[in-house]
Amino acid sequence: MGIPFIDLKKQQARIYEKIVGNIKKVLAHGQYIMGPEIKTLEETLAGYVGVEDAIACSSGTDALLMALMAYDVGPKDAIFTTPFTFIATAEVIALLGATPIFVDIDPHTFNIDPNMLELAVKALKQKKSDIYPLPDGYEHLRPKGIIAVDIFGQPADYNRINSVASANNLFVIEDAAQAFGAEYNGAKAGSLTDIAATSFFPAKPLGGYGDGGMVFTNSPDLAEKMRSIRIHGKGSYKYDNIRVGINGRLDTIQAAILLAKFEILPEEIELRCLVADRYTKFLSSSDKASPPFVSKEVKSAWAQYSLLSTHRDEIIKTLSASSIPTAIYYPIPLHMQAAFSRLNYKKGDLPVSENTCETIFSIPMHPYLDIKDQRHIADIIMNIV
Ligand SMILES: *Cc1c(COP(=O)(O)O)cnc(C)c1O
Secondary structure (H helix, E strand, C coil): CCCCCCCHHHHHHHHHHHHHHHHHHHHHHCCCECCHHHHHHHHHHHHHHCCCEEEEECCHHHHHHHHHHHCCCCCCEEEEECCCCCCHHHHHHHHCCCEEEECCECCCCCCECHHHHHHHHHHHHCCCCCCCCCCCCHHHCEEEEEEEECHHHCCCCHHHHHHHHHHCCCEEEEECCCCCCCEECCEECCCCCCEEEEECCCCCCCCCCCCCEEEEECCHHHHHHHHHHHECCECCCCCCECCCCCECCCEHHHHHHHHHHHCCHHHHHHHHHHHHHHHHHHHCCCCCCECCCCCCCEECCCCCEEEECCCHHHHHHHHHHCCCCCECCCCCCHHHCHHHHHHCCCCCCCHHHHHHHHHEEEECCCCCCCHHHHHHHHHHHHCCC
């Protein structure tokens, strides 16, 4: 039997009875929409993350969308973000008619580079695209906010990002879709900015059995606005619509499943760290692939274990011949995606992101990966000639 990329079966076997029990409770009370499990999940996860408010929603993408809508983002607004992420991060900006301004990443953490962010904000404010590459139409844009991403589970450099934001009167959204359970200077991912968004897609560190997401904030005003946006812009009741919103609810059954899974999440984060440390130890002397760098103020949630190699294709082929799956996150940086061609970015505009996309690959990563399998995977990588 091959090694799975992510093993959800081992996790399920541990908590099967609890999951079934929780689902049965929902079947018994029958409140499939906004049932009591939603509120329990919101309060439980807000407490874990360490924020005042959490709002469950239909996906990580809708969590980001609701956060931007809470700031009334629209046409003429520029949102600074990273091109080295899943499309959803920038898609929501474009959906609202706003424009993403892509900022290059740090070559070690793969997160948005605060120095480049500072430069990009300055370039837009001074309307000078020779300071930093800007998208077509930048002359008509005003800087409004930042979406930073905690890529692969490692929080971005929020001390720096938040200070660039406050110096320029910008909001910051943390895309913590891959980082639930991670920490930055002892504070949990999800608590590091004005609003954070996470995802419960099955493969994420806290995954459900379907789509789901959540936003976190300490602002009562933003929380109230997002609760309204989540349910068609409702006011005092469902048929009082005070703004344009979405159908952004999480299903009660998903909340019930997530409550069962959350019970073992803290332990699973520790296991992920152990697995990652083992890989890094086994691969530390490799001259063909470089293991991930984790900055010292961070504890990663290890959504992915990603290496850089100029021999990527060869390594992937050799692993595949031994039935070991790999993945490339991400093959194309967002500024080079057809979906954003109207922005007219050029190859070479964001060289670190482009180079990372050409050399990065991820190997199997989950809390239940055993040492023998890890040794086997590492040996294959070490023996590439
Ligand atoms: C998965 C992911 C999303 C979107 O989450 P969904 O729940 O799939 O909508 C957004 N941003 C990042 C960085 C992600 O990895």
